[in-house]
Amino acid sequence: MLWLSEVLLQHHELASFDDLVRVVRNGGGKGEMFFRMDVKPPFSDTPENWEELLEASFTSRG
Secondary structure, eight states: OEEHHHHHHHOTTOOSHHHHHHHHHTGGGTTOSOEEOOSOOOOTTOOTTHHHHHHHHHHTOO
C-alpha cells in the first residue's frame, strides 16, 4: 500500500505538487496497488482538489 506520508518522506527531491503527481502516477516507484492519502501535501502550489488529482493520477497509471 502506498501512503502519501511515506512518499513525502522518501522523496525529498519533490519541490512541487506536479512533482508529487509524477511520483504517485508511478506508484511511488514500487508498483503499489492501493493508495492512501493520510496527509495534505505541503507544497505552495497544492490545489484545493488535490485528493481528486492524486487519486486520478494513481489510478490512471500504466
